[in-house]
Amino acid sequence: MSPPIATPRSRALGFGLRKARKARGYGLRELARATGVHAAELSNWELGLRVPKIEEVALLLGQLRVLGEERDRLFELTRTAREPNWAEKEMPDAPAILTTLAEYERTAAAIFSWQPMLVHGLLQTPDYARAILSYGGSPPQLVEQRLRVRTIRQAAMREYRAPDCSFLLGEVALRQRIGGTETLTDQLRHLLDLPRRLAVRVVPSGGDFHPGLNGSFAVLQYSDLPSIVFLDQHRGSAYIYDEDQVADYKSAAKTVTSLALDVDESRAFIEGVIAELEA
Incomplete structure (x- = not known):
């Protein structure tokens, strides 16, 4: 259970x-x-x-x-408290951990995400997401269900009162040819087309150790509730509520942010990767 x-x-x-x-x-x-x-x-x-x-x-x-x-x-x-939330009504067949995540994202005041290897699910194009979700021979029906979940989560980020978002991507995430060169190129162009309030920043490879190298994580902050951390891992996902552990992740987020290019520098970096892919 x-x-x-x-x-x-x-x-x-x-x-x-x-x-x-x-x-x-x-x-x-x-x-x-x-x-x-x-x-x-x-x-x-x-x-x-x-x-x-x-x-x-x-x-x-x-x-x-x-x-x-x-x-x-x-x-x-x-x-x-026991009534279905917005996400459960929109996605009645989705796993509880995903509908809960969608509701957490929609009600957050701010979201920080660090993804060293992959583009964040909220920023993914359908083809890029499908290439990830289809890995390992997942049934097409399950793949499409998960795609719909991501689409609904993305739509929530476009709402008028959407949270302030900071998406930090490792350089590897921009170069890993998920779905092939064309799919990756389209994904990178999509990053450039996102509204600036969904701040996308790149952390270049080649530096010294930093806590973000231990893996991806997201910190969700609220105006009237304590912050939480979401971990999306190979064998499953998890939430962290413990205040001391959340504080550690906030410290890690601050460190990773200090290593990231600013938004304009990141756009130029992404444009450079696109040019390399199209050369």
Whole structure:
């Protein structure tokens, strides 16, 4: 069974419950003793990994003396936390980790992404994405489903209130001939056509060690919730919520950013790679 995944709504509820607990000076074990709810269950609620029932939230809020608008807000979050989000309605057959990612992206205030080897999924052309998703003989139906997921995620980035985005690409990502020379060339031209608010920056190869060489990652930041990290790996994807670990990734993001060309320099670099491919 897959581990539970916190959603934006369940995280908002959990964050509100955690704030209320800390405002009253309760530790998790102390609140567990006062309410009869196991400390591990309280922790899962606060992390957004599980959604409490409305009567369980009422018990907590009563113990913590949460009243008025905040009480009503947390009750409303409890009622809606299990409802399908925007992404689940658009992609009812997609895996939960992908629909959750789409919702996290859509509700973020800012997104930082580092991809040393491949162009980020939000920036991929259909042919480039298809070449990646088809590797290993994946069934065509599954490939097309995943393509649709990417298309919907990309559409969300074009919304009026889309997040501020910084996409850092390693030089290798610009030269790896995914799908062949023509597909890669079209992909690079697509990068040049993207709106400037989707800032694409290149990290040239040949430098010393930096933490980004350990692999790709994305940091998603929110106006009213703690930041999270998303890892997309060969054997699966994962979210990181732990504040100390997220801080480490933010530090790594800052380091990688310091090594990147600026947006205009990156455009010139990409144009140079296109010229090489077409020579």
